[in-house]
Amino acid sequence: MNKKKIDYSLYLVTDRKVLRGKDFFKSIESAIKGGVTLIQLREKNLTSKEFYETSVKVREITKKYNIPLIINDRLDIALAVDADGLHIGNNDLPVEVARKLLGPDKILGYTACNLKRAKDGESKGADYLGVGSVFPTTTKDNPVRITIEELAKIKKTVNIPVVAIGGINEENVSKVIDANVDGVAVVSAILGKDDIYNASRILKDKVIKGR
Amino acid sequence: MNKKKIDYSLYLVTDRKVLRGKDFFKSIESAIKGGVTLIQLREKNLTSKEFYETSVKVREITKKYNIPLIINDRLDIALAVDADGLHIGNNDLPVEVARKLLGPDKILGYTACNLKRAKDGESKGADYLGVGSVFPTTTKDNPVRITIEELAKIKKTVNIPVVAIGGINEENVSKVIDANVDGVAVVSAILGKDDIYNASRILKDKVIKGR
Ligand code: NI
Numbered sequence: 001m002n003k004k005k006i007d008y009s010l011y012l013v014t015d016r017k018v019l020r021g022k023d024f025f026k027s028i029e030s031a032i033k034g035g036v037t038l039i040q041l042r043e044k045n046l047t048s049k050e051f052y053e054t055s056v057k058v059r060e061i062t063k064k065y066n067i068p069l070i071i072n073d074r075l076d077i078a079l080a081v082d083a084d085g086l087h088i089g090n091n092d093l094p095v096e097v098a099r100k101l102l103g104p105d106k107i108l109g110y111t112a113c114n115l116k117r118a119k120d121g122e123s124k125g126a127d128y129l130g131v132g133s134v135f136p137t138t139t140k141d142n143p144v145r146i147t148i149e150e151l152a153k154i155k156k157t158v159n160i161p162v163v164a165i166g167g168i169n170e171e172n173v174s175k176v177i178d179a180n181v182d183g184v185a186v187v188s189a190i191l192g193k194d195d196i197y198n199a200s201r202i203l204k205d206k207v208i209k210g211r
Numbered sequence: 212m213n214k215k216k217i218d219y220s221l222y223l224v225t226d227r228k229v230l231r232g233k234d235f236f237k238s239i240e241s242a243i244k245g246g247v248t249l250i251q252l253r254e255k256n257l258t259s260k261e262f263y264e265t266s267v268k269v270r271e272i273t274k275k276y277n278i279p280l281i282i283n284d285r286l287d288i289a290l291a292v293d294a295d296g297l298h299i300g301n302n303d304l305p306v307e308v309a310r311k312l313l314g315p316d317k318i319l320g321y322t323a324c325n326l327k328r329a330k331d332g333e334s335k336g337a338d339y340l341g342v343g344s345v346f347p348t349t350t351k352d353n354p355v356r357i358t359i360e361e362l363a364k365i366k367k368t369v370n371i372p373v374v375a376i377g378g379i380n381e382e383n384v385s386k387v388i389d390a391n392v393d394g395v396a397v398v399s400a401i402l403g404k405d406d407i408y409n410a411s412r413i414l415k416d417k418v419i420k421g422r
Contacts, residue, residue, distance in 0.1 A: 047302035048284055073259055076286035080308050091258035097291050 006068055006084075006107060007037040008128060008163050008183030010204050013072070014041050014058075015139050018192040025057055031190050032065045034200025037183070040087050040109075042072035055081040070109060075101055085109060087130065090117075099125030111165075113144040118154045118162075126160060130185060133166025134176055139187045140166070152179040170202050177210030217279055217295075217318060218248040219339060219374050219394030221415050224283075225252050225269075226350050229403040236268055242401050243276045245411025248394070251298050251320075253283035266292040281320060286312055296320060298341065301328075310336030322376075324355040329365045329373075337371060341396060344377025345387055350398045351377070363390035381413050388421030 062069040071078035085107025110121035133143035161182035169189040193199035279295035296318025321332035344354035372393035380400040404410035
């Protein structure tokens with residue numbers, strides 16, 4: 001998979017907590033069928049063995065649909081399952097360290113909550129930025145908020161793709177698309193719905209039409 | 212550092228919980244001065260950033276004294292700080308996956324609680340084995356116990372160094388030395404003591420004299 005051709009338009013970040021009993025792997029597959037263009041596997045409180053085994057399974061699903069797989073935080077897991085890339089934030093490995101260990105061919109994403117960090121991430125080797133939180137969210141504790149104006153300014157300033165994240169759903173997604181971002185990242189707006197396939201399809205339509 | 216020349220005789224596994232207020236980095240340095248021959252940095256409940264930053268500091272200390280540094284569980288941290296090796300157990304990456312990602316030059320240790328697992332770890336690429344728990348221990352929840360006879364049998368069977376672990380202290384250390392092991396791993400027996408330097412020195416003496 002050529003990292004220059006990544007389609008960030010509907011970016012799904014996983015979170016088991018919002019599934020309320022739905023099967024994890026089937027939910028990811030339904031989301032992809034509905035139009036998700038990239039999966040970021042985010043796991044907390046798993047052992048390395050469990051994270052590895054989950055990643056192997058998600059890697060099979062993403063390969064089946066030719067969708068890129070990005071691993072959150074754990075560079076070792078990303079290398080172990082030959083994921084397409086790694087996503088890191090401020091509590092993870094430094095960007096320049098991750099860039100060096102990943103090599104030039106894997107995608108490196110970095111979470112930025114302001115323009116300074118966005119430019120810093122770009123200069124240290126990030127391939128794309130996750131920028132937020134643009135709206136209030138329940139899937140992350142006390143997220144730093146960013147305005148749509150700041151989001152638009154970051155998009156204008158940096159030369160790498162920008163994915164908006166944080167509380168995005170089918171009601172507010174058009175506002176972030178107006179900021180000219182390359183994609184929107186969601187968690188609950190897809191995985192928290194009873195009909196994951198349809199939630200994904202509706203969001204994808206709005207992202208495409210909003211451009 | 213040539214991995215064939217590793218001195219496993221007094222192997223310190225870190226655990227912040229047993230320090231009771233003592234400085235983490237100074238404690239490691241005192242232990243090395245007292246005779247510890249290898250440090251395994253084991254951290255739980257830290258972010259990747261915190262684990263990385265701690266490892267950078269411990270790496271500096273171990274370099275100063277020319278002592279090998281082994282990182283527990285996290286292969287990415289081991290690579291990021293160019294540690295001498297990685298130690299894994301059954302809740303971590305599979306041995307063969309870790310071996311492949313580490314490359315041939317870094318040390319790979321594996322925890323085994325019986326002969327079958329010991330042979331399995333050796334055949335899949337481990338460079339040494341941590342075998343235990345030989346005595347009751349408070350630093351690990353519900354450890355699987357192994358007898359001194361089983362420990363001695365593992366040592367006789369495998370062709371890689373064997374380090375005994377689990378509840379070893381200055382009172383019982385001679386019993387495991389009698390099993391002809393290459394080293395003893397301790398946590399509380401050094402880091403839990405008020406005088407870390409002396410605790411380390413006394414244990415080192417017993418290990419050397421017991422051979
Ligand atoms: Ni690829």
